[in-house]
Amino acid sequence: MNSSSCKKFNGIPLSVLDLAPITEGSTASESFKNSVELAQHVEKWGFNRYWLAEHHNMPGIASSATSVIIGHIAGATKNIRVGAGGIMLPNHATLVIAEQFGTLESLYPGRIDLGLGRAPGSDQATAFALRRTLNRGAEEFPQQLEELQNYFSENPVGHVRAYPGKGLDIPIWLLGSSDFSASLAANKGLPFSFASHFAPQYTIPALRLYRDNFVPSDTLEKPYAMVGVNVIAADSEERAQWLATSQQQQFLSLIRNMPSQLKPPIDDIHKVWSSFEKSSVEQTLDSGSTIVGTADTVKQKLQEFINKTKADEVIINSQIFFQEDRLRSYEILADMMG
Structure with missing residues (x-):
């Protein structure tokens, strides 16, 4: 499941999840420039894949037209796998996704991943605006998955074909933050x-369910699980903790139902949240799957998390306000790989 050129952290490939953050006072255009710069660096440093996530109506996330930005990143890099982490399939006509990713795979053969989620990636009003109906929801996700696999088949059933798409080998991943997709991926x-970077309490049960019920397929002989981790690494503990307040503020804004652009770090996070809000943010950004500190701290905690989850791969999200600090965080991780 990993490219031969990637480096590894104690035998485990590391990948990048980019939420294409729009920092306070910046623009989507600047976000995309930063994403290209990051992708080019992490490719050089030996990371395995670079994924972008579909979100809507979020002022701090620029990757709403996910397949478009995937093409942009793939065009600016040479070897690293680029994909969706993920496409929220209920938001779309399945044929459209087959055609989009068939196009991407035709442009960048052997480099495109299609990760699929069943959440809307937005609120209900936005989901309605995307779909013009809420009749098709998460409960139809297995049917949509079947449709998508059929479009990519060499001999699809039915009159409708995906051109391009038909007969292309595009790896499909299932993404989840609960047990539903774990069970479906196994089946x-x-x-x-698994989105352990924001649903840490469900990580181990979902991975156990996936592995215990896995049915070998033409795609995969044995289970392959990737887990998400938030990492904010810096050259001093103090700077890492300070940089981490941007992500804490981002989740605080979501708790308050007031999503915002990614805010700059602040000196005292305790001045801006209540004890209840602090508890809620810390529950989401659990210390096991949110790792903040120097290289030594990150190396130790990342290994502990891999030991606990028995992950086959780790995908790392780093919501950091300053681009130079975001690059440095991934560089510190790269230095741990051999």
Whole structure:
């Protein structure tokens, strides 16, 4: 499941999840420039894949047109796998996704991943604006997955074909933050990526469910699980903790139902949240799957998390306000790989 050129952290490939953050006072255009710069660096440093996530109506996330930005990143890099982490399939006509990713795979053969989620990636009003109906929801996700796999088949059933798309080998991943996609990925014999970076309490049960019920398929002989981790690494503990307040503020804004652009770090996070809000943010950004500190701290905690989850791969999100600090955080991680 990993490219031969990637480096590894104690035998485990590391990948990048980019939420294409729009920092306070900046623009989507600047976000995309930063993403290209990051992708080019992490490719050089030996990371395995670079994924972008679909979100809507979020002022601090620029990757709403996910397949477009995937093409942009793939065009600016040479070897690293680029994909969706993920496409929220209920928001779309399945044929459109087949055609989009068929196009991407045709442009960048052997480099495109299609991770699929069943959440809307937005609120209900935004979901309605995307779909013009809420009749098709998460409960139809397994049917949509079947449709998508059929479009990519060499001999699809039915009159409708995806051109391009038909007969292309595009790896499909299922993404989840609960047990539903874990069970479906196991049943379908697909690779599974769990959002432990924001649903840490469900990580171990979902991975156990996936592995215990896995059915080998033409795609995969044995389970392959990737887990998400937030990492904010810096050259001093103090700077890492300070940089981490941007992500803490981002989740605080979500708790308050007031999503915002990614805010700059602040000196005292305790001045801006209540004890209840602090508890809620810390529950989401659990210390096991949110790692903040120097290289030594990150190395130790990342290994502990891999030991606990028995992950086959780790995908790392770093919501850091300053681009130079975001690059440095991934560089520190790269230095741990051999």
